[in-house]
Amino acid sequence: MLGCARPVTVSEKREPLPTPPRWLVILDAGHGGFDAGASGTATGVKESELNLQVALLVREALEDAGVQVVMTRTGPEALGSTKREDMARRGQLLLTEGADAAVSIHMNKFSDRKVRGPMAYYQAGAAEGEKLAAAVIDSLTEALSLKPRHANPGNNFVTRIPVCPAVLVECGFLSHPEEERLLQDEAYQRTLAEAVARGVIAYLEGADTGR
Numbered sequence: 001m002l003g004c005a006r007p008v009t010v011s012e013k014r015e016p017l018p019t020p021p022r023w024l025v026i027l028d029a030g031h032g033g034f035d036a037g038a039s040g041t042a043t044g045v046k047e048s049e050l051n052l053q054v055a056l057l058v059r060e061a062l063e064d065a066g067v068q069v070v071m072t073r074t075g076p077e078a079l080g081s082t083k084r085e086d087m088a089r090r091g092q093l094l095l096t097e098g099a100d101a102a103v104s105i106h107m108n109k110f111s112d113r114k115v116r117g118p119m120a121y122y123q124a125g126a127a128e129g130e131k132l133a134a135a136v137i138d139s140l141t142e143a144l145s146l147k148p149r150h151a152n153p154g155n156n157f158v159t160r161i162p163v164c165p166a167v168l169v170e171c172g173f174l175s176h177p178e179e180e181r182l183l184q185d186e187a188y189q190r191t192l193a194e195a196v197a198r199g200v201i202a203y204l205e206g207a208d209t210g211r
C-alpha cells in the first residue's frame with residue numbers, strides 16, 4: 001500500500017493512476033517462443049508460460065498501486081526469431097529511460113527434487129540491486145510463511161544490463177513435485193505476484209527516487 005494521509009473511501013480505490021505515476025518499473029517475463037526455458041518435471045509445463053502468467057499478475061498489482069509498468073513481452077512469443085535478436089530487444093527495453101527498477105520473472109529447476117521456494121538474484125556488486133532483491137525475497141518469504149532467505153548475488157543479462165536497480169525472481173522450483181503444481185495454480189501465482197509487487201514498492205519507498 002502507498003502511504004496516504006487522507007482517508008480513502010471504497011469508491012476512490014479504483015481511480016486511475018496518479019499523474020504522473022510515482023515510479024516506472026520494467027517487468028520482464030523470462031524466455032518466450034522458441035526459448036521455453038525450464039520445463040516441469042512431472043507435467044512438462046513450460047517455464048516461459050508460467051513466467052508470463054505471473055508477470056501479468058505482477059503488472060496488475062503494481063498498476064493498482066499507482067506504478068507505471070513497461071513489459072518486455074505480453075504474449076507467448078519471444079522478442080525476435082533468434083536468441084541474439086531476443087536479447088537485443090529485451091536489452092533495449094531494460095534500458096527504458098526513467099525506469100526506477102527492473103524485475104525479471106523466472107521459474108527454477110534443480111537436480112535435487114527436495115529443493116523448493118523462491119529466490120531473488122541481484123547483479124553481484126550492485127548495492128541498490130541487492131537492496132531491491134532483499135526487499136523482494138523478504139516479501140515473498142513472509143507471504144509464503146517461509147523462513148527468511150538472503151538475496152543471492154549473480155550475473156544475469158537481465159540484472160547486468162539495466163542502469164536502474166534490478167532483480168531476477170525465481171518464483172519456485174519446477175523440479176519439486178508440490179511446487180510444480182502450485183506454480184500452475186492461479187491463486188498461488190497471485191500470492192507470489194502480489195508479494196513481488198509489495199517488495200518492489202517497499203524498496204522504492206525506501207529509496208525515494210524523487211518522483
Ligand SMILES: [Zn+2]
Pocket residue numbers: 030031037038047106107
Ligand atoms: Zn528462466
